[in-house]
Amino acid sequence: MRRLVLERRMETPWALTLASPLLAVGLTLVSAVLVFLAMGRDPLEALFVYFVMPVSDLWGLQEVAVKATPLVLIAVGLALCYRSNNWNIGAEGQFLMGAMAGGWLAVATHGMGAGAWVLPAMLAMGALGGALFALIPALLKTRFGANEILTSLMLVYVAELLLDWLVRGPWRDPQGFNMPQTVVFAPEATIPLLMEGGRLNLGTPIMLLVVVLVALMVARTLKGFEITLVGEAPRAARFAGFDAKRLTWTVFAIAGGLAGLAGVLEAAGTVRMLQPGLSPGYGFTAIIVAFLGRLNPVGCLVAGVFLAITFIGGENAQIMMQMPLDVTRVFQGLLLFYVLGCDTLLLYRVRWVRRAEA
Amino acid sequence: MTLSRRNILLGGGALGAAAASPAQAQAPLNVGFILIGPVGDFGWSTMHDQGRRRMLEVLGDRVRATQVEAVAPPDFDRVATQLVRTGSRLIFTTSFSYFQATQRVAGQNPNVFWESATGTATARNLAIYNARFYEGRYVQGVIAARKSRSKTIGYVASFPVPEVIHAINTVMRGAWSVDPQMRIRVVWAGAWFNPGREADAARALIDQGCDVICQHTDSPAPLQLAEQRGNVFGFGQASDMTRFAPRAHLTSSVNNWGDYYVARARAVLDGSWQPTDTWGGLDSGMFRLAPFTNMTPEEASEAERIRDALAAGTLHPFEGPITRQDGTPVIPAGQRLTDDQIRAQNYFYQGIEVQMP
Numbered sequence: 001m002r003r004l005v006l007e008r009r010m011e012t013p014w015a016l017t018l019a020s021p022l023l024a025v026g027l028t029l030v031s032a033v034l035v036f037l038a039m040g041r042d043p044l045e046a047l048f049v050y051f052v053m054p055v056s057d058l059w060g061l062q063e064v065a066v067k068a069t070p071l072v073l074i075a076v077g078l079a080l081c082y083r084s085n086n087w088n089i090g091a092e093g094q095f096l097m098g099a100m101a102g103g104w105l106a107v108a109t110h111g112m113g114a115g116a117w118v119l120p121a122m123l124a125m126g127a128l129g130g131a132l133f134a135l136i137p138a139l140l141k142t143r144f145g146a147n148e149i150l151t152s153l154m155l156v157y158v159a160e161l162l163l164d165w166l167v168r169g170p171w172r173d174p175q176g177f178n179m180p181q182t183v184v185f186a187p188e189a190t191i192p193l194l195m196e197g198g199r200l201n202l203g204t205p206i207m208l209l210v211v212v213l214v215a216l217m218v219a220r221t222l223k224g225f226e227i228t229l230v231g232e233a234p235r236a237a238r239f240a241g242f243d244a245k246r247l248t249w250t251v252f253a254i255a256g257g258l259a260g261l262a263g264v265l266e267a268a269g270t271v272r273m274l275q276p277g278l279s280p281g282y283g284f285t286a287i288i289v290a291f292l293g294r295l296n297p298v299g300c301l302v303a304g305v306f307l308a309i310t311f312i313g314g315e316n317a318q319i320m321m322q323m324p325l326d327v328t329r330v331f332q333g334l335l336l337f338y339v340l341g342c343d344t345l346l347l348y349r350v351r352w353v354r355r356a357e358a
Numbered sequence: 359m360t361l362s363r364r365n366i367l368l369g370g371g372a373l374g375a376a377a378a379s380p381a382q383a384q385a386p387l388n389v390g391f392i393l394i395g396p397v398g399d400f401g402w403s404t405m406h407d408q409g410r411r412r413m414l415e416v417l418g419d420r421v422r423a424t425q426v427e428a429v430a431p432p433d434f435d436r437v438a439t440q441l442v443r444t445g446s447r448l449i450f451t452t453s454f455s456y457f458q459a460t461q462r463v464a465g466q467n468p469n470v471f472w473e474s475a476t477g478t479a480t481a482r483n484l485a486i487y488n489a490r491f492y493e494g495r496y497v498q499g500v501i502a503a504r505k506s507r508s509k510t511i512g513y514v515a516s517f518p519v520p521e522v523i524h525a526i527n528t529v530m531r532g533a534w535s536v537d538p539q540m541r542i543r544v545v546w547a548g549a550w551f552n553p554g555r556e557a558d559a560a561r562a563l564i565d566q567g568c569d570v571i572c573q574h575t576d577s578p579a580p581l582q583l584a585e586q587r588g589n590v591f592g593f594g595q596a597s598d599m600t601r602f603a604p605r606a607h608l609t610s611s612v613n614n615w616g617d618y619y620v621a622r623a624r625a626v627l628d629g630s631w632q633p634t635d636t637w638g639g640l641d642s643g644m645f646r647l648a649p650f651t652n653m654t655p656e657e658a659s660e661a662e663r664i665r666d667a668l669a670a671g672t673l674h675p676f677e678g679p680i681t682r683q684d685g686t687p688v689i690p691a692g693q694r695l696t697d698d699q700i701r702a703q704n705y706f707y708q709g710i711e712v713q714m715p
Contacts, residue, residue, distance in 0.1 A: 059443065063436050164548070168715060177478065178518040178704065179455065180548070199435065271432045276548070280430050315437055318426045319444055325396065325427050 006348040020346045021292050021303070024338035031334050041321060049320045050313035050331075062198035064308045066270055069207045070095070070279075072304035073262035074286035076214050077255030079295040083218075084231040084244075086251050090137060090152030091259040092283025093159035094130040098260020099267040100163055101129025103274045106189035106267075107171050107182050118188045122264055130260015131253045133159065138252035142245040148252075156283070164276050171274065181275040191269030203265035208301075210258060215297040227251065259283060288336055291343075310335070387627055389413065389619075390446030391425040392437055394453035395551035401576030401596035402550065403427065405613040406452045406475070412616025413623055421623050434459045442467050448626045450475065450619070453550070454519060460484065471631050473622060475615075476521060478701060480633040487618060487636040488521075489644035492528040492700070493668040494611040495572070496675045497647060498593050499532020500664050501608050502570040503540050504657050505591050512568025513544045514559040514580045518715055522574050524703040528675045529572055530710055532664075543568055544712045553579040564590055570608075578602035591652065598648040609661070610648040617643060637697060640669035676700055681708040 029047070036043040054060045074091045081088040102122035109118055136155060140146035164180070173183045191201040218224035230237040230244050237244065262282065267274055289307055293299030314328025391410050395403035410423050424446055429437050434456050441449055442463075451460045452475040464472040464484040477486035502511045511533060515522050526544060533540035543566055545559035552575070560571050560580035564587055571592040573580040578599045584592035585603035592603060594610025618636065625631040638644035647665055650658040667673035676695035680688040683706045689695060695703075706712055 059439075066436075177454075177520055178523075180517060184458070266432075275431065277430050277432060280432065312436070315426060315433075315440065319390075319424050319437075319440055322424065 002352045002354055005351055005353050006344070007351050009347060009349050012346050016346050017294060020342040021294065021299075021339060024292075024335065024342045025306070027338045027342075028331060028335045031338075032331060035327065035330065039323070039327075041323070046317065046321060046323070049316050051309060053316050053320070054309045054312040058195075059198050060312070062195065062200040063312055064305060065204045066199050066201070067308035067311055068301075068304040069203045070262040070266050070282045071286050071289050071307060072301050073207050073210060073265070074255075074259045074283055075289035075293060075300040075304055076211055076297045077251075077258035078286055078290040079293065079297060079300055080214070080218075080227055080251045081255045082231075082290060083295050084227045084247055084251050085234070086138075086141075086248050087149045088134065088137065088152050088252060088255050089149050089287065090134070090155050090283070091255065091286055092279060092281065093152070093156035094134045094256040094259035095263035095266075095279055095283045096156075096159040096163050097133040097256075098126035098130035098263030099274060099278055100159075100166065100263075101260065102126030102264030103182065103185075103267045104171075106185040107274075109189065110183050110186055114186075114188055116188060119191070119268070122189060122268055123261060126264025126267075127257040127261040130263060131257035134252040134256020134259070135249065138249045142248050148248075160276075163274065163278070167274050167276060173273075179275075182273045185268055185272050189268060190272055191265060199270065201265075201269040203262075203269045206261070206265065210261075211297050211301050218297060223250075259286075288339070292335075292339055307332075386420055386422045387447055387623055388422050388424060388445045389623055390438075390441035390449035391423065392429050392434065392441070392449070392451045392456065393425065393427040394429065394455060395576055396428045397425070399551045399576045400578050400599065400602070402613070403452070403576065405596050406450070406615055409613075409615030409619045413619040416616075416620045417623055417627075420627060429456075431455050431459065435463060438463045439467075442470050447471060448623060448631075449473070454521065455550070471626055480635050482633060485622070485631075485633045485635070487634075487638075489613065489642070490637055490639040491521075491611055491645060492525055492675055493640050493665075494645065494647055495525045495528040496532035496668060496673075497609070497661055497665050498572055498611075499529040499534075499540075500536055501593075501650075501653065501657065501661050502529070502572070502591075503533040503536035504660070505608065505653075506540070506570045508567045508569045509537065509539050509541060510566075510568045511540065511542045512560065512563030512566070512571045513542055514556055514563065514571065514573040514575055515544050515546050516550050516575050517548065518546065520701055520703045523706065524700055525574060526710065526712070527703065527707045530707060531675050534709070542710060542712065546715050547575050549575065551576045553577040556580050557583045560584065560592075581606060594648060600648060600651055605652065607651050608653060609650050611645055612648050613645045614643060639671075640665065641671070682706070683708055683710060 033043040036046040054064055074095060078088060078091055102125045105118060105122045105125055137148045137151040140151045141148045167180045167182055171182045173181055191203055194200045194202065226242045226247060230242055230247050234244060267278060271278055285307060289300055289303045292303035310331060317323040317327065318325060391406060393403040393406055397403055397407040410425060413421060414423055424441060426437050448471045450473045454476040457474050457477045460472055460474045461481065461484065464481055468483055472484045474484065474486050476488045480486055511529065513526055530542055543563055545562050547555045547559045549555055556575045556577055557579040560583040563571060569590050571580050571584050571590060573595050576596060581592040581594055581599050581603040584590040584606040590606060591608050592606050593608055596613050598610045598612050600607045650661055674694055678689040678693040679691045682688060685708060
């Protein structure tokens with residue numbers, strides 16, 4: 001008798017780490033072709049509409065950048081958390097909290113003709129709001145040993161309901177026909193656009209700057225080494241004198257701050273108001289981005305752009321090929337499925353063993 | 359400055375071309391549709407989808423249609439712009455949640471004709487359209503008063519926008535015309551389409567003693583829940599929902615956008631498109647009431663009589679006297695609310711014990 005077992009690899013070859021997400025993408029593409037064929041569509045045309053059209057002109061590139069910006073910002077912060085074994089699942093809540101903290105200033109100063117200080121202050125408050133909100137699960141973890149997966153996830157609902165209440169109640173636009181939304185932010189509370197005829201705004205350069213800074217921090221600083229070491233070898237990290245609890249506070253604050261910054265950038269840049277549907281699940285999609293990017297800041301950038309392309313490609317497929325929305329959803333599901341599947345095969349070796357041996 | 363001048367020139371050129379050039383008329387008109395829910399919601403979005411199909415059926419190869427479903431309001435700008443970029447010249451944005459954004463993109467794309475399903479203002483290239491669904495609500499109120507034993511109507515509402523507020527007011531107008539003791543309870547689902555929350559809302563209402571459920575959300579979930587509970591009745595929304603609740607269904611308001619879409623696409627094709635404000639009643643065919651079910655012949659014939667009177671205009675749901683919840687008079691007897699007053703209705707009537715959320 002022989003059976004199949006998964007055996008943990010002692011060491012994952014470096015090349016495979018890079019190949020895994022590529023393999024996942026490749027398998028998704030193959031599946032996509034099969035789905036298109038089954039639907040009776042030309043697979044080449046469909047793949048073109050999905051993956052090439054979104055990046056084939058300046059307008060499309062701008063839209064991809066706009067969509068990728070919040071995903072990458074959040075994912076970079078989450079990558080730091082996950083590297084150090086801090087499982088922050090609540091970026092969605094930290095994103096919304098940042099949007100609310102920054103958006104409050106926009107609502108409070110609306111119609112007062114406030115000066116240019118408003119926007120920088122909003123960004124700072126957004127980052128601060130997200131960071132403080134993320135410190136709640138950090139506190140609960142370090143002080144009481146509460147599982148941060150649960151606490152951070154539960155706080156997402158708290159943030160969602162708070163936003164819901166604010167835009168239905170105290171912050172509702174008095175001229176908005178009772179729709180649950182704030183006023184449209186005044187120009188001084190809106191992120192400036194960078195190009196005529198598109199929606200690219202200052203958020204994208206900020207995101208790129210963050211990616212560079214975090215990549216440098218991970219690769220070149222002691223703090224970066226500490227984050228990796230605490231995650232991979234907690235005992236060794238203790239011997240080296242690193243304080244795992246302090247690090248939990250640090251990474252939660254950074255991740256929450258970046259998610260909060262993404263939130264206020266989205267509210268003041270793309271949506272220009274607060275409303276309950278502010279985030280189409282950016283905080284959760286960013287978890288996929290972080291893992292697809294192998295918890296590496298630059299990897300997160302690549303993965304975030306890729307996911308943004310599939311999202312906009314899905315809309316294009318509806319527009320150009322009259323394909324239903326469900327097909328897009330199927331692809332995003334398949335991608336995650338293959339990423340996780342491929343990762344399993346990288347971390348583990350599949351082996352046939354004799355039952356007698358086991 | 360350059361941008362706006364170029365846009366105006368572009369817009370002027372395109373409008374002129376659509377009106378005059380025969381070459382333009384021969385190329386099929388590309389019509390875009392942006393839907394708030396999935397086409398499979400069996401309600402609001404499904405009926406817009408059927409309107410699109412009807413337009414394709416009637417106008418054949420003179421038109422092409424492009425539809426994007428379940429577009430969240432923050433994604434609206436991108437989808438609308440992409441439709442314009444891929445050649446749509448007439449675009450229907452089918453939710454009030456898109457109205458402000460439609461005003462914005464219509465300004466940015468003056469060479470495209472925009473149509474917003476419900477809205478509060480027109481612009482040079484923006485028309486608004488809606489149906490007088492409140493006429494159906496009045497009939498619902500009359501039927502509910504006949505069917506309810508607890509004398510309490512439950513209302514699954516979406517958002518407290520004027521469209522929903524005046525519908526709630528009108529249901530009660532209809533109910534009070536039969537029995538002044540009728541009361542109403544409202545649960546705000548906070549969504550146009552969310553079957554889970556809609557069912558929860560209906561469950562809460564039934565638990566509070568409501569035995570006729572009206573819904574202002576798009577899925578059949580509230581009606582299905584009424585069916586499951588038994589001894590509770592309900593009304594379908596947007597499409598004929600009889601099959602979802604054969605024992606609970608009383609009637610449905612059945613939307614029909616097809617004829618409107620045909621007329622509007624035709625208007626663009628022959629250059630006669632105008633930024634109109636259309637608000638069609640039962641007589642216009644923009645919606646009808648599905649066959650009455652689970653009613654006695656007397657109840658059904660009364661409902662028919664009321665429906666026909668509304669369609670003929672001999673009965674009007676917004677006749678005075680109208681008094682606000684807090685007792686402030688709005689209009690005295692003998693007067694009638696104007697369309698603009700109905701569209702801006704932001705208050706419940708006296709006797710409706712519901713808090714504005």
